[in-house]
Amino acid sequence: MAELHDISDAITEFNRSYLMLAKWLLLANRDEATRQLGISEKTASRIAALTLAQIDHLARAANCSASFATSVRQGARESAERRFAPRHRDDFVNDRRYVLAASRHLEP
Numbered sequence: 001m002a003e004l005h006d007i008s009d010a011i012t013e014f015n016r017s018y019l020m021l022a023k024w025l026l027l028a029n030r031d032e033a034t035r036q037l038g039i040s041e042k043t044a045s046r047i048a049a050l051t052l053a054q055i056d057h058l059a060r061a062a063n064c065s066a067s068f069a070t071s072v073r074q075g076a077r078e079s080a081e082r083r084f085a086p087r088h089r090d091d092f093v094n095d096r097r098y099v100l101a102a103s104r105h106l107e108p
Helices: 002-028 030-037 043-046 052-059 077-084 089-107
Strands: none
Touching: 002 030, 002 043, 002 052, 030 043
């Protein structure tokens, strides 16, 4: 039974981390975050407007908030190649700042 409790706690923490990161990304660059997260504008608006109490409530759901979709459309490969192409150094610095800033919000 303790193992089930551990799994539930892990899902809750994953959900909280995902929702906090998604909200932070949406507030930093809504268009890019909406595209990268693969969510609709309506969903983006809802996530961006969540309070911390609402995020905690949603995080305790019995399932994962994130959905990991795979795309089989013809342009998916070209899109991935563009996305993972070498980028300018400033992009990597900004990516690290996003992760560091988001992780500060997630620390207990």
